Amino acid sequence: MSIRDLLVAGFVIGSLPSCFRRPFIGVLVFSVLGYMRIQDLAWGFARFERWSFYVAITTLAGYMVDRNKQPIVIETRTVMMMMLAAVIGIGHFFAVGNFPVVWGNFIEFCKIVGVAIFTTAVVRTRDQLRALIWVIAMSFGFYGVKSGIQGILSGGTMTIDRGPGGMLFDNNNFALAMVLVIPILVHLASSEKNPLFQKILRAMVPLTMITVVLTRSRGAALSMALAVMLMVWRSRNMVLGLAFMGLAGLALITFAPESYLERLNTIRHYESDGSAMGRLAAWKVAGNMIRAHPIFGVGLDRFRDNYAAHDYDRPPGVPVERKSTRVAHNSYLQIWAECGTIAFGLYMTMLLLTMIDLWRVRSAAKRRYHASWILSYATMFETSMVAFLCGSVFLNRAQFDLIYHYIAIVLIFGRLARAEMADEQRYPMRVSGRRFGPLAAIEGRGFARRVRLLPAFRETHLLGPERS
Helix, strand or coil, rough: CCHHHHCCCHHHHHCCCCCCHHHHHHHHHHHHHHHHHHHHCCCCCCHCCHHHHHHHHHHHHHHHHHHCCCCCCCCCCHHHHHHHHHHHHHHHCCCCCCCCCHHHHHHHHHHHHHHHHHHHHHCCHHCCCHHHHHHHHHHHHHHHHHHHHHHCCCCCCCCEEEECCHHHCCCHHHHHHHHHHHHHHHHHHHHHCCCCHHHHHHHHCCCCCCCCHHHHHHHHHHHHHHHHHHHHHHCCCCHHHHHHHHHHHHHHEEEEEEEEHHHCCCCCCHCCHHHHHHHHHHHHHHHHHHHHHHCCCCCCCCCCCHHHHHHHCCCCCCCHHHHHHCCCCCCCHHHHCCCHHHHHHHHHHHHHHHHHHHHHHHHHHHHHHCHHHHHHHHHHHHHHHHHHHHCCCCCCCCCCHHHHHHHHHHHHHHHHHHHHHCCCCCCCHHHHHHCCCCCCEECCEEEECCCCCCCCCCCCCCCCCCCC
C-alpha cells in the first residue's frame, strides 16, 4: 500500500456523499476516473478497485431519490444511442464463428452509452456544462503536460508506447484523445479571465501537441494538423493563427526526431510501408465481412477471430496465427463489419446530426452576435469532432467513450445556446447584421455610427460566475 493508493481511495470515498446529494458531482468524479484514470497512477489496491462502479451506483441512487431531478433528454441522438446498444446486443445472438460469445465488451459499451445519456439529465445549466468541460480538459491535459515535459527533458527521444489504461491504453487511442482535448484547451485559454490560469492553459497546448508527436501516431498527426487548420480558419485573427501554424510547423521540422519525420513521410509513400499495406489489407477483409454478414455483422469485438475466414487472398490450407491477423484500423469499417449495416447507419447518423447541430447553432449565433461564448463553444466542439472523424479513418474507435459523451454534451450545448438566444431582452438581435448601430448625428463628430459594445465570451471566472 502506497500513499498514492490512500490518496485515490480518500478522494473517491470522500466524494461519495457529494455524488449522492448532487448527481452532477457524480458525473464529474466519474469523468475523472474514466479520463484521467487516477487509479492507474496508484501501485497497490487502488489500481484494481472498482471505483467507477461505486461512484456510478451512488450517483444513480442520489438521482433516483432527488425530488427535483430532471428526466433524460429524449432526442433523436439519445434514442439512437439506445437503439445502437440494442442492435449490438441482438447481434450477439447471431455472432459468427465457433468462438465463445463474450458479453463483457457489450456491457462496457452499454455503460458508455448509459453515462452519456445520464449526462443529459444532470447537466442543465451553462455553469454545469463549463465545469464538465474543465474536468475533461484537465483530465487529459494532465497527461499532455506530464508527457510533454518528459519528452522535452529526453530531447525528443522518448516514445509513448501506451496510454494510462482503459480505452486509452493503446498509444494511438491515447494520441487521438490528446488531439481532441487541444481545441478545448485553446478555448479555455482564450476565455479565462484569470491571468494565471490563462498562462497555464496556454502552456498546456504546446505540451499536449508534443505528447501527440511522442506517440508516433500518424493518424493522430493528421487529425492534429486538420484541427489546427480548422481553428485557424474559424479564428477572428487569421493572421495570428497562420503565424502560429508556421511556427508550429517549423518547430516540428527542427526539433522532431528524424525517425518521426521519416514515419510521417511514409504517408506519401504508403506502398513501401508494411503497416499501411496491412491496414489496406484489413480494410479489404472488413469489406468481405460486410458483404458476407450485412445485417448484424460478425459480432462485437470478433473481427480478429473471423479475420482468417474472410481473408480470401490467403492461399487455402495455409494456417493463420492470431498474431498475424489485424483489427479493422478504421472505426467506420469496424462497426460496420462487427455490428452490421443497421448499427453502422445509426452510428453515422448520430455523428452527422451532431455536426449539423453545431453548424446550425453557429449560424444562428453569427446572425445575432459578433462575439459570444456560443460561437467559441461551437468552434471548440466542431474542431474536436472533425479531429475524431479524421482519426477514426485509421483507428478502431467506434466504441470510444469520449465521443459518445461528446455527442451528449453537444446536445446539451445546443439546447442551452438556443434557450439563451431566444431571450431577446438579455441578448437582443444585432441590427441588420452590422457591427455598429445606424448612422446618427453626434455632436462634435458629424455623422457616425454609435458604438454598442457587445459582450464577448470572456464572461466567467473559473472560481465563480459573474453576473451583470
